[in-house]
Amino acid sequence: MLSVELIRPVPQLLVEQAGRWGDKTVFSDDRRSVSYRELAERTRRVAGRLVAAGAARGDRVLIYLDNGADIAEAYLMTTRASLVGVCVNADAAPAEIEYLFLDSGASVIITDRAHVAHARELARNRRATVLVVGAGRVDDALSYEELATTEPASPPRDDLGLDEVAWMLYTSGTTGRPKGVLLTQRGCLWVVAACWSPIAGLSDQDRLLCPLPLFHSYALVLCVLGVFATGASEHIMTKFSPGRVVGLLGAEEFTVLPGVPTMFQYLVHFARERTVDTGGLRLCVSAGAILPAALNAEFEQVFGVKLIEGYGITETSTMVTMNAPEGGRVLGSCGLPMPGVGVRLVDPVTGDDVGVDEEGELWVSGPNVMRGYHNRADATAEVLRHGWYRTGDLGRRDPNGFLTISGRTKELIIRGGENIYPAEVEAVLLKSGQIRDAAVVAREHADLGEVPVAFVVLAEPGKLDVDALLAGCARELSKFKVPAEVVEVESIPRTASGKIMRFLLQKQLTAPAG
Structure with missing residues (x-):
């Protein structure tokens, strides 16, 4: 309703x-x-x-x-x-x-x-x-x-x-x-x-604790x-800290805790080592990145509070789908479309809608879709087509309509709920006198979901100064965008048109980090 x-x-x-x-x-x-x-x-x-x-x-x-x-x-x-x-x-x-x-x-x-x-x-x-x-x-x-x-x-x-x-x-x-x-x-x-x-x-009876x-x-x-x-009330934290969150939950009455998957992962780690008092907490909400089903189940077991997940992005004023705390839920999915919001899964090649349990690109329509990008008419036209926003995310829909995000057509890296685009990091890496060519890809991380890894071709092979390279990145990039690892390679695999073949680099990252 x-x-x-x-x-x-x-x-x-x-x-x-x-x-x-x-x-x-x-x-x-x-x-x-x-x-x-x-x-x-x-x-x-x-x-x-x-x-x-x-x-x-x-x-x-x-x-x-x-x-x-x-x-x-x-x-x-x-x-x-x-x-x-x-x-x-x-x-x-x-x-x-x-x-x-x-x-x-x-x-x-x-x-x-x-x-x-x-x-x-x-x-x-x-x-x-x-x-x-x-x-x-x-x-x-x-x-x-x-x-x-x-x-x-x-x-x-x-x-x-x-x-x-x-x-x-x-x-x-x-x-x-x-x-x-x-x-x-x-x-x-x-x-x-x-x-x-x-x-x-959410109602006037709620008091939120916001670490976002x-x-x-x-x-x-x-x-x-x-x-x-x-008509609700809220306490806003300056920074997220699992110890501070748990301390506030035990000391004051909060009913709702929103977060991103990484926050809930850290809270689970913290709670494994001590007894946690959640007070009057009735619900936790996760968005911003994919919430693994195993983490969802473990959090609910450890904290005794329901954790519901949804899918959304900035271009859709956040939420598109959401799991309900009551009734049928599918852990690992991001729920059902909101009222008034249209969702299609489309074959990126043919443009045809795909069937149940088939993978397609997620398209969204509704009053929550953005007006466009500021001063970017070409970029707006690229993603807004006949009333539909093309998200670039891949997903599947089960027979009951529950959506599960399976991957991304975009090259986005999501580190603890923060978005990183490889091209931005690569541009900074290439400013270094050490680097002749560079490519950034995602590596799985046990706590953060993903971290960026930089593959670099050196101007002088074998003379990589990692500390200096990362210090240069830190001067121009937010901390979460700085590569977690730097790998020296002889060349960056590219297509004939010059596009980086990132999947070939990711094959070299056989084990998750963290």
Whole structure:
């Protein structure tokens, strides 16, 4: 059943939820908490101040913050000014942040003291406005707190349409350059109304413990929009730690724990060595990567809590399919399609739909599909065909309709729920004077799912300085993208057109790592 009452403009929901829930905490972290009433007032004031200062409809706002309640508030505030929220991984390499800032064309940066120096450096060349969360001013940057606690000269716009672009989240493309995915309020709230409310049972009785990074669409939709739209409450962790998660579950009352498979793998390892008190936890949810059936079963046995899995990607405002906690489940599958979402499995060669238990490329249609890629008309046309989004993922459907992801037509590597595209890493490797040619492939890992392995052809064979090579990668890439292993080879196998034959390299990786 679809909870259609949840699919309304965020500014409208903010006002209504403030009236309904008042002083109830909606978001908290280790530094601060905000109530429903405060959230509505603070977002109104900051949005009004930005509009009064000249922020134009559709301008982009770079949300450059460590994980916490500030990100949740910023995501909602931008809708009130009819701006586009662009959240980035604050732990990414400075060069990556700079690319995202320039590509998005952001005119406002919301940041914190840990990143304000870099934010001001970025803004200086583009004449962007910098807002700093927390108390006090920082040089020429504005205080977000001051804007949030003083009345604006004019009200916020509060007129963003359900089908206008509200958020832009970045995902890497097959070329290695991240692409901005354009998401709408309708698309994201449809997932709340079709999945998180009716299937996961999310309601005002729930309190979530969120270890997920909020710059992912999975967390935006469930841990920000899902929480405030249903009247729930949530504590947001700055970083994931199995010990910290278990400690919080035992010390406070939480009902729902979302995560990615790697997090649940670490929690199982942690719990094997000690007694774990899960308190009032009723449900755990996994997405972002394939959850092995064995891990699913072991987690439920160790923790005594159901763990349900779904499939989704940024381009579909996250979820496409989901397993229900009650009734029939197929461990290892990612469940059934959500209401209102079309799913096809198509032969990549013929374009024909495949039969039951046959492998095909997953195509998706529905209100949750993105508007397109920011400033990438060609890339958008490549994946959006006649109302269908071609995911590039391969899957099978059993006689009861349960979908199982079997592989990827794309070259994506998923390391602990984080996406890595080989071309991006290869481009950095080739900047090294040591390397003449390079290819990056996935290697299975017991805990992380996959890790990147670099095959390299040296300019001077036999003189590989691995430490220097990886240090160069770390300067330009986020930590999770740095290769876990470097293998020297005489040549990189390629087709006549120059494409890397990655499967030949993967055959050399006979044993899983970890």
